[in-house]
Amino acid sequence: MSVPQLLLETLQDLLENEFENLKWYLWNGVLDDYNPIPLSFLENASRMQTVSQMIKCYGEESAVKVTIEVLRKMKFNGPAEKLKSRYAAGKPATPASSSSSSSSSAAAPPAPPAAMTAQNGSVIIAPNVVGGSSGAWNITINKTEMQAPLLLLDTLDELGADEFKRFLWNLSQPVLDGCQPIRRGHLVNADRQDAVSKMIDSYGEEMAVSVTAEILKRMNNNNAAEKLKKAYAGGKDGGSTAAPSSSSSSSSSGLTLPAGASLCAQGKSVIIAPNIHGTSSGVSINMNLNTQ
Missing domain, CATH: 1.10.533.10 (Death Domain, Fas)
Incomplete structure (x- = not known):
């Protein structure tokens, strides 16, 4: 099923006042990383016209993401998950790479550096620990953003x-x-x-x-x-995010930027990627992150 048809069926399941609420979210600018659609484009728009405006402004994939996000903000989690599942089912599957084992003793070629992207205010935590690490890692993330x-x-x-x-x-x-x-x-x-x-x-x-x-x-x-x-x-x-301080590392444990991985943070995203060398037996490392 095409994306426009999928979005149209989703909007047709909404009652008239629910549809008007959805348009209010689209033009009032309450979605992170997505520009609002001008009110004049949506004020008297039908469901078909609204779908066309979303695809024109955002493209097909982002239009689906925006619709899912708006439905969730309207507390319509059921329709949001239904749209997400139907869209994912309609996308072509990524071809799996063939795994050939030429020899049990032959070493596999090194994998290329991982590429991770955080979007829409998400957080990536990618620690690389070298050495003993029998201590505990406690990571607390509190996200309290509300416009x-x-x-x-x-x-x-x-x-x-x-x-x-x-x-x-x-x-x-x-x-x-x-x-x-x-x-x-x-x-x-x-x-x-x-x-x-x-x-x-x-x-x-x-x-x-x-x-x-x-x-x-x-x-x-x-x-x-x-x-x-x-x-x-x-x-x-809580809008400010403190930069990690390298001076807090002890003489036996250094905090350095990880090599190899390619990380990209977009929008209000945060990436935490400490690289810890040395033995840390019995040491508890606490990372408290507050992202607004």
Whole structure:
């Protein structure tokens, strides 16, 4: 089955409001490493036109990846996995290399250097340990990235219908100094996604978070306000990645860059590839990584 047909069948399984939610993710710029599709291209687009726009903007393979990612953000994990499996089944299999054993005593030619690529914020950990290594390796990876539009949308999704109406009313009133109220006409019949888009267009991401937190406090929803502020602050403060320090190695164990392997990190990816020489019996090496 061709990719356009596969994507079209996936979108045809969505209800109308679900399809509109998917388009909101596509044009609102909430996907890492993929440029948003302009709103004018999607506003009144049918499912067929949306498929065409995705393939035009991203190409077939990336259009599938984007659709899977959006479905997961919409918490439609079943359709996402179904699309992933159907696409993988339709791709031609990579021909396997023939393994010929000419002689049991003949040494196999050395394998070429491994090439590993980290994409979309992934992390590659490729330690090369030479010598005894009876100690323990403890690797903890915490990934806490959440962009402001998704964070705001998740916050508003937790409000009941009446609470959301009160929230919209507050948006049309003065909230913070320097922030003009959003006109009531722009908020009539607005859903949660519309409200997020209007706030970000009017205030920018950081101020939109502050306005939302202030309105939640006025509504006596202090827990939601503090949760939003902490989640947004956590995503900002953890954005830096420290470079590995070579001065921390002891005289009997050096930390050097690995030779041979070709590693490529893209986007917000991180590659950790220590090369440890010497005996490390009884030594515990702890690597704590925080990638935002």
